[in-house]
Amino acid sequence: MPSLGVIPIEGMGEVRPGDAIGTLIVEAAQSQATPIATGDCLVVTQKIVSKAEHRLVELDHSDFAARAELIASETVRVLRRRGDLVITETRHGFVCANAGVDLSNVDDGYAALLPIDGDRSAHRIRNAIRAAIGVDVAVVISDTFGRPWRHGLTDVAIGVAGIAAVVDLRGQSDDRGQELRVTEVAVADEIAAAAELVMGKATGVPVAIVRGLDPSWFRDGSVHELIRPVEDDLFR
Amino acid sequence: MPSLGVIPIEGMGEVRPGDAIGTLIVEAAQSQATPIATGDCLVVTQKIVSKAEHRLVELDHSDFAARAELIASETVRVLRRRGDLVITETRHGFVCANAGVDLSNVDDGYAALLPIDGDRSAHRIRNAIRAAIGVDVAVVISDTFGRPWRHGLTDVAIGVAGIAAVVDLRGQSDDRGQELRVTEVAVADEIAAAAELVMGKATGVPVAIVRGLDPSWFRDGSVHELIRPVEDDLFR
Numbered sequence: 361m362p363s364l365g366v367i368p369i370e371g372m373g374e375v376r377p378g379d380a381i382g383t384l385i386v387e388a389a390q391s392q393a394t395p396i397a398t399g400d401c402l403v404v405t406q407k408i409v410s411k412a413e414h415r416l417v418e419l420d421h422s423d424f425a426a427r428a429e430l431i432a433s434e435t436v437r438v439l440r441r442r443g444d445l446v447i448t449e450t451r452h453g454f455v456c457a458n459a460g461v462d463l464s465n466v467d468d469g470y471a472a473l474l475p476i477d478g479d480r481s482a483h484r485i486r487n488a489i490r491a492a493i494g495v496d497v498a499v500v501i502s503d504t505f506g507r508p509w510r511h512g513l514t515d516v517a518i519g520v521a522g523i524a525a526v527v528d529l530r531g532q533s534d535d536r537g538q539e540l541r542v543t544e545v546a547v548a549d550e551i552a553a554a555a556e557l558v559m560g561k562a563t564g565v566p567v568a569i570v571r572g573l574d575p576s577w578f579r580d581g582s583v584h585e586l587i588r589p590v591e592d593d594l595f596r
Numbered sequence: 597m598p599s600l601g602v603i604p605i606e607g608m609g610e611v612r613p614g615d616a617i618g619t620l621i622v623e624a625a626q627s628q629a630t631p632i633a634t635g636d637c638l639v640v641t642q643k644i645v646s647k648a649e650h651r652l653v654e655l656d657h658s659d660f661a662a663r664a665e666l667i668a669s670e671t672v673r674v675l676r677r678r679g680d681l682v683i684t685e686t687r688h689g690f691v692c693a694n695a696g697v698d699l700s701n702v703d704d705g706y707a708a709l710l711p712i713d714g715d716r717s718a719h720r721i722r723n724a725i726r727a728a729i730g731v732d733v734a735v736v737i738s739d740t741f742g743r744p745w746r747h748g749l750t751d752v753a754i755g756v757a758g759i760a761a762v763v764d765l766r767g768q769s770d771d772r773g774q775e776l777r778v779t780e781v782a783v784a785d786e787i788a789a790a791a792e793l794v795m796g797k798a799t800g801v802p803v804a805i806v807r808g809l810d811p812s813w814f815r816d817g818s819v820h821e822l823i824r825p826v827e828d829d830l831f832r
Contacts, residue, residue, distance in 0.1 A: 364794050398705060437658040440830040447830060455745040459709035464779075504781075506832035508744060509691040511824045512782030514789070516746070526748040529796070543700075545740075546748030547793065553750070554790035557783065557809065558600050560765075573793065588747045594676040594683060595744035 362572050367394050368558040369567040374589035375408040377416065379397040382488025385567050394569065396489060399578070401523055401570040403555035406514075407465050408566045409481045409501055410472040419471040421463055434459035434473060439596065448583070451473060454518060455596070461524045475501065478519020479582050486521040496577055498523035502552035508595070513554035515584055517548035523578045524548070525585035547577055548588060598808050603630050604794040605803040610828040611644040618724025621803050630805065636812070637759055637806040638721065639791035641751075644802045645717045646708040655707040657699055663707070670709060671697035675832065686710060688824035690754060691832070692741045711737065714755020715818050720771050722757040734759035738788035744831070748804055751792035753784035753819055760784070760813045761821035782814055782822060783813055784796065 372388045375381065376544040381404065389396050395481070410416065419426055437449040437535035448459045452474065460474035473546075475481040489497050501519035506512075517525060530551040590596055605769035608624045611617065617640065625632050632638070646652065655662060659678055660680075673685040684695045688710065696710035711717045718735040723735055737755035742748075753761060790803040 362794075363604070364602035364790070366602070366790070368599070429736050442830060449745075507782075509685075509824055509829060510752070510782065510785065510822050512780045512785065514785050516761060529653050544748045545792070546746065546750050548742075549746065549748065549750050550789040550793050553786040554600070554602070554793060556781070557806075558598075558791060560810070570793075574796070586746050586748060588745055594678060595747060 364481070364554070364573065365569070365571040366558050368565045369394070369569065370565055372408070372566055375411045377432060378415045379412045380456040380488055381408060381523050382485040386489055386492045388567070389569070391450075396444050396450075396493065396495055396497055396569065398495055398497075399571065399573070399575065400495075401500060401551055401573055402485065402489075403500045403552055403568045403570060404482075404485060405566045406460075406501060406503040406518060407462065407472060407558065409475050409478075409519075412467075413475055413481060415473040416466060416470045417467060419556065421465070421468055422537055423448060423473075427461070430471060431523050433463050434461060436596075440595070441473060441558060443534075447560055449473045452478065452518070452583070454505075456503075460503065474503070475516065478517075479521060479584075480519070481567070482519040482521035496522065499581070500548050500551050504556070511569060513525075514549075515552040515559075517552045517586060519583050520548050520577060520581045522580070523573075524581040525583055527574075527577055530594075546581070547573075548581070579593065600809065601805070601807040602794050603788050603805040604801040605630070605805065605809065608644070608802060611647045611802070613647060615648045616724055617644060617648050618721040619728055621721070622725055623801045624727045624803070625805070632725060632729065632731055632733055633807070634733075634810070635807070636731075637736060637787055637809055637813065638725075639736045639738050639788055639804045639806060640721060641795065641802045642696075642710060642737060642754060643698065643708060643738055645711050645714075646698075647702075649711055649717060651709040651711060652702060652706045653709060654705060655699070656687055656805065657704055657707075663697070664698040666707060666709075667695045667697050671803065672695060673832075685832070688754070688819070689716065689780075690741075693738075696739065709812050710739070710754065714753075715757060715820075716755070718755040718757035729796070734809075736784050736791075737788050738791060750785075751788040751795075753788045753822060756784050756817045758814060758816070759787075759809075760815055760817040761819055762798070763813055783809075784817070784819070784822065
């Protein structure tokens with residue numbers, strides 16, 4: 361089994377509304393001498409996707425009522441509320457704090473909302489890279505979510521293109537020849553987590569290449585594979 | 597920022613009760629010409645740790661009453677129950693399915709229980725490697741857990757040695773110079789997830805090297821950093 365490489369893409373500079381992220385990534389990767397190759401999976405953080413896709417909205421960070429209203433507008437269901445914090449289900453089906461409304465890494469006076477359709481954002485980047493250099497890559501859009509029960513945040517996938525979000529190993533046999541029962545692996549979330557290890561939160565690295573993934577995972581996937589239906593969910 | 601490498605360790609063979617896993621890892625890494633080096637983090641799956649630490653117990657897999665009794669004996673709190681599935685809090689404070697009692701990758705007639713103290717297991721492996729080759733490594737013991745709301749399983753940490761489980765970036769400023777509010781990153785969980793990408797579930801790779809992690813994370817850590825106190829938890 362081959363090794364995996366996780367390579368940060370630095371020097372992308374400031375992303376602005378309307379920017380073509382795919383083109384910026386290709387240029388930054390070339391200028392640091394790690395050209396993008398077939399079989400690569402690019403992990404792109406939500407922040408630059410939201411900026412490029414005009415998902416910044418004006419918000420006075422000290423105006424808590426306006427902030428609450430903005431969060432409510434992105435919410436389809438409130439799961440829990442405590443003080444300033446509200447755990448919500450977004451239109452996409454993600455459960456996260458404050459409906460993904462983000463005040464960090466944006467200028468004061470603005471908030472970043474989640475991309476409207478993370479899969480579409482990922483496809484747009486994938487298509488731009490194919491158009492620029494003729495290489496098919498997978499793309500994962502990542503964001504930073506909390507979890508119940510476990511302390512600390514991890515990065516997860518909020519959009520994918522050209523790669524499975526969940527790989528189903530059910531029915532394959534384990535190394536004792538017994539049938540594996542529960543082995544649907546959320547590979548897109550694990551890829552997002554791996555990429556976060558080279559990004560940090562305060563280092564301004566918004567993209568990483570994950571190189572060497574199992575080729576069988578490269579297919580037409582969707583982040584919907586990661587959304588647990590409400591009727592299957594014991595905690596909603 | 598340097599790249600990360602995730603290198604599977606193959607050819608460890610069958611682990612048996614009482615085996616010194618640290619020694620087996622050193623030998624397997626040397627025989628595949630990827631010797632362990634300072635700054636490496638070894639991710640070791642729970643299954644081989646439980647086997648080595650005599651945490652296999654006899655269980656007829658078709659005896660559902662005996663299985664339920666075994667799960668109950670590992671449980672301090674039941675969060676949800678549906679049919680065959682029970683979501684429990686273990687003695688360690690982990691919330692997972694069936695109190696971590698595992699019937700896959702063990703011989704029929706047996707079940708694998710979680711290590712009694714994952715940090716101690718990790719320290720034992722770290723100490724054995726230092727004794728064998730004089731190299732200080734970090735160790736993460738990993739297991740495969742489900743999550744509420746999100747479909748698919750991911751690997752998380754159930755024990756650490758020589759590395760932080762959660763890295764606290766609070767108070768550092770983000771790339772706009774603003775203070776980051778919520779940036780405690782569960783790096784041990786992200787390291788476990790990254791390693792799973794080269795392990796698969798059916799390939800018999802129980803150990804991976806994660807190479808190139810931020811040196812500032814290498815300190816005396818504990819998996820307790822990852823346990824969210826009940827009083828802070830909105831979902832328990």
